[in-house]
Amino acid sequence: MASDAVHDSAAKWPVFPDWSGAVIERPGWSGRPVLGLSQVLVSGDFRAALSAHAPTAAEAGLWSIAPTDPIAARIARDRVLLVGSRPLDLPSGWNGTWAASPASDAWFVVDLEGPAVEHVIREGTAADLGASSPSAAILFAGVQAILYRTADRCARLHVESPFGPYLWRWLEARAG
Amino acid sequence: MQLFPCPFCGPRDETEFQFATEAGKALPEPAGDVSADRWAAYLYLKDNPKGVTREVWLHSTCGEFFLMERDTVTHAVIGSRAMGGEA
Numbered sequence: 001m002a003s004d005a006v007h008d009s010a011a012k013w014p015v016f017p018d019w020s021g022a023v024i025e026r027p028g029w030s031g032r033p034v035l036g037l038s039q040v041l042v043s044g045d046f047r048a049a050l051s052a053h054a055p056t057a058a059e060a061g062l063w064s065i066a067p068t069d070p071i072a073a074r075i076a077r078d079r080v081l082l083v084g085s086r087p088l089d090l091p092s093g094w095n096g097t098w099a100a101s102p103a104s105d106a107w108f109v110v111d112l113e114g115p116a117v118e119h120v121i122r123e124g125t126a127a128d129l130g131a132s133s134p135s136a137a138i139l140f141a142g143v144q145a146i147l148y149r150t151a152d153r154c155a156r157l158h159v160e161s162p163f164g165p166y167l168w169r170w171l172e173a174r175a176g
Numbered sequence: 177m178q179l180f181p182c183p184f185c186g187p188r189d190e191t192e193f194q195f196a197t198e199a200g201k202a203l204p205e206p207a208g209d210v211s212a213d214r215w216a217a218y219l220y221l222k223d224n225p226k227g228v229t230r231e232v233w234l235h236s237t238c239g240e241f242f243l244m245e246r247d248t249v250t251h252a253v254i255g256s257r258a259m260g261g262e263a
Contacts (some may be wrong), residue, residue: 062185076238077184077258126177126189135185137237139192144237 017168024171028116031171033164034109034156038070038088041106043079044098046072053090054082060148062133063121063155073146073158075137081107081146081158107146108164110171112155120174121147121155141170178251182235183242183258192237198222199230199243228254 017033024031042049050057050072059080060066060073070084081103082088090100112120121129124141136148143166146158159167179187204210204218223229226249233244233256245254 077240079239126179128179128187131186133186133188135182135238137185139189139237142191 014165014169016165019164022168024168026116026174029112029114029120031110031112033168034111036085037104037109038084038086039103039107039109039158040082040088040090041079041101041103042072042082042090042098043101046078046080046098049090049095049098049100050080050082054084054088057082057084059134060136062127062131062136062138062147063129063149064132064136065149065151067150071148071150073136073148074134075146076135083109083158106161107158108161108167109156109158110164110167111150112157112171113151113153115153117153117155120171123174124170141167143167178253180233180235180244180253181256182238182240183256184240185235185238188235188237192235194234194236196232196234196241199232224248232259 019033019035022033054070054072056068057070057072058066058068060071066073069086070082070088072080072082074080082090092100092102118129125138127133127138136146138145138147140147140157140159143159143163147155149155157167178190180190180193181187182193201218204214228245228247230243230245232241234241240258242256242258244256246252247254
């Protein structure tokens with residue numbers, strides 16, 4: 001078989017972004033990957049886990065503002081994703097009434113800032129951001145995501161890591 | 177875009193939900209005594225009523241199964257509640 005007949009899938013996908021310097025600047029908003037976060041999935045009696053290991057963590061629902069560090073993003077009736085800028089000290093595995101699963105590599109995180117952030121977010125979902133939903137888990141731009149705010153005009157999106165480049169390209173396509 | 181009410185999350189896009197089954201279907205037991213026809217009927221046959229129906233749906237983003245009552249003619253959602261009686 002001639003070498004030029006071999007199917008090369010390398011060009012099938014766009015080049016993976018260099019996250020360390022990646023930024024999207026648009027009129028009214030900007031976006032940056034958030035690297036190095038510690039993320040732990042806590043299931044079961046998560047309030048017992050938070051009380052013991054992250055008592056200052058605020059629970060974040062859809063579009064609610066959680067200015068604390070760490071943040072407990074609620075993603076189900078019995079589950080939160082605990083997110084911190086410093087390593088989280090939770091013992092992995094079953095711990096009586098709750099379980100902790102390290103998930104730092106499982107989620108790609110991007111912060112969006114600026115007065116037009118809400119407009120960009122509304123392009124990705126028809127959910128009512130003002131409905132005070134206790135769950136930050138949402139389908140955003142067609143993929144599973146976690147959405148909350150760290151400040152009034154700063155939205156944070158988590159998507160499963162393999163969808164990171166997709167979300168980034170989706171955001172790059174927003175005009176602002 | 178239609179909004180469905182998850183008992184935990186609240187109203188969300190219909191694309192976040194998956195139909196699970198009609199409500200009230202009892203699992204045939206004991207499994208060893210269930211005929212293939214009865215098992216197939218349990219798995220695949222549905223009443224599919226015209227009008228108001230009670231169904232089990234899954235909210236895929238939070239993973240919750242819940243009961244939803246809706247009208248198959250008008251698509252109006254009458255209500256929803258958690259399977260465990262919560263919310």
